[in-house]
Amino acid sequence: MKQLLLGQTLSFSGNPWHMPIKEAVQHIRHGAVLIEAGKVIAVGEADSLKAAHPQAKITCHGDSLLMAGFIDSHAHFSQTAIIASWGKRLIDWLNTYTFPEEARFGDPAHAAQVAETYLDLNLSNGITTACAYCTTHPASVDAYFKASQKRGLRMLGGKVMMDRNAPENLRDTAQSSYDESKALLQKWHGTDRLSYAITPRFAPTSSPSQLEATGALWAEHPDCVLQTHLSEQHEELAWVKELFPEHDDYLAVYQHFGLLGPGAVMGHAIYLSSREWDALRDAGASIAHCPTSNAFIGSGLFHATRAQALGIRTGLATDVGGGSSFSMLRTMASAYEIGQLRNDAIHPAQLLYMATLGSAEALHLADRIGNLQAGHEADIVVLNLASTPVITQRAKRAKNLWEQLFPTIMLGDDRAIEVVYIAGNRHNTCATQHHI
Numbered sequence: 001m002k003q004l005l006l007g008q009t010l011s012f013s014g015n016p017w018h019m020p021i022k023e024a025v026q027h028i029r030h031g032a033v034l035i036e037a038g039k040v041i042a043v044g045e046a047d048s049l050k051a052a053h054p055q056a057k058i059t060c061h062g063d064s065l066l067m068a069g070f071i072d073s074h075a076h077f078s079q080t081a082i083i084a085s086w087g088k089r090l091i092d093w094l095n096t097y098t099f100p101e102e103a104r105f106g107d108p109a110h111a112a113q114v115a116e117t118y119l120d121l122n123l124s125n126g127i128t129t130a131c132a133y134c135t136t137h138p139a140s141v142d143a144y145f146k147a148s149q150k151r152g153l154r155m156l157g158g159k160v161m162m163d164r165n166a167p168e169n170l171r172d173t174a175q176s177s178y179d180e181s182k183a184l185l186q187k188w189h190g191t192d193r194l195s196y197a198i199t200p201r202f203a204p205t206s207s208p209s210q211l212e213a214t215g216a217l218w219a220e221h222p223d224c225v226l227q228t229h230l231s232e233q234h235e236e237l238a239w240v241k242e243l244f245p246e247h248d249d250y251l252a253v254y255q256h257f258g259l260l261g262p263g264a265v266m267g268h269a270i271y272l273s274s275r276e277w278d279a280l281r282d283a284g285a286s287i288a289h290c291p292t293s294n295a296f297i298g299s300g301l302f303h304a305t306r307a308q309a310l311g312i313r314t315g316l317a318t319d320v321g322g323g324s325s326f327s328m329l330r331t332m333a334s335a336y337e338i339g340q341l342r343n344d345a346i347h348p349a350q351l352l353y354m355a356t357l358g359s360a361e362a363l364h365l366a367d368r369i370g371n372l373q374a375g376h377e378a379d380i381v382v383l384n385l386a387s388t389p390v391i392t393q394r395a396k397r398a399k400n401l402w403e404q405l406f407p408t409i410m411l412g413d414d415r416a417i418e419v420v421y422i423a424g425n426r427h428n429t430c431a432t433q434h435h436i
């Protein structure tokens with residue numbers, strides 16, 4: 001059955017980091033999205049689509065904005081319960097808060113419960129796709145994908161590979177991480193809307209032989225993305241230098257083991273040498289920008305404009321639970337603030353792009369999701385641009401879409417998420433309450 005969603009529509013016809021905003025963005029004031037069999041069939045003027053499809057079921061979203069669902073290009077579903085843990089920098093934060101919580105995911109019941117909560121929180125924040133780190137336990141990956149599959153979501157994720165510098169109950173081995181990752185990959189990759197992401201945590205928690213096994217696994221499955229962390233914090237860089245003295249810089253470690261390629265998704269990437277920037281570009285690798293995390297753990301200021309100028313595919317990411325919010329609106333606001341601290345005023349269109357199509361490009365899914373366009377899967381977020389009194393009074397003065405939208409980006413939260421559609425099916429975003 002065909003359905004028509006009515007509202008303002010926003011689609012990208014190009015990357016607003018690389019061309020004038022007016023050319024990159026298509027905004028229709030009285031627009032409509034035609035959906036059939038889970039896909040967007042057309043986006044256009046409401047009047048003409050209504051006239052052309054009189055039999056379609058109509059849902060009117062008034063003055064709200066219809067756009068592609070948000071895509072979180074880097075998160076840790078297993079850290080849901082430790083979000084907003086106080087007072088530590090990266091390595092202490094991992095040891096104090098993260099590892100004890102991740103150790104609980106050997107229990108399938110715990111993993112299943114957190115997976116439900118995580119997905120509820122994602123959906124109530126308009127996130128329709130995420131690429132998540134699970135834990136070293138295969139049960140955590142099964143729980144994550146099962147819960148995602150049940151909801152019909154397009155999701156990516158993988159088992160963390162980690163064989164040193166972590167508690168014994170969280171460590172795997174080079175061989176077991178290879179074997180378990182491969183078995184999970186074979187079970188989940190390409191099942192329904194799910195994709196497996198090969199997930200070595202970061203260089204300090206993998207032995208050279210584990211990194212070698214990871215490279216071998218990726219060479220056998222080059223259609224999977226490989227996600228890891230890169231150059232997030234000064235202490236981490238010093239640690240990598242100490243652990244891998246034979247390599248010139250952090251990225252060289254990954255390069256040496258065959259972990260740099262077009263499907264690599266590097267989280268953070270804050271402290272890069274010119275050589276590393278160029279190597280990322282030359283490899284066609286992607287970056288996941290994690291602004292709330294970089295502020296919350298005190299990591300530093302990612303150089304978004306440099307990444308874009310080099311043509312590096314860059315997605316936006318919550319990095320929950322190092323990141324301090326499930327809200328992609330809050331995450332965009334944080335990216336804006338970090339831009340300001342670098343003297344770069346990032347346009348709202350560029351923020352929205354990073355949160356949708358930019359992330360889809362980073363994850364190699366831009367042919368299916370990330371934009372409100374014919375042929376894409378109908379994962380849609382409906383934004384109420386007057387969700388709170390402070391936003392409403394500010395947006396009332398707006399003279400154009402961007403002035404109307406920017407207050408929601410800067411001040412909005414899950415109250416601005418009116419509805420999400422998953423493959424064309426309306427999802428009740430109030431489900432969160434049931435699991436907490």
Ligand code: GUN
Pocket residue numbers: 076090094098201202229232293319322323
């Ligand atoms: N580096 C290695 N593991 C992690 C993690 O779980 N979170 C963050 N923010 N950085 C990491």
Ligand code: ZN
Pocket residue numbers: 074075076229267319322
């Ligand atoms: Zn992370």
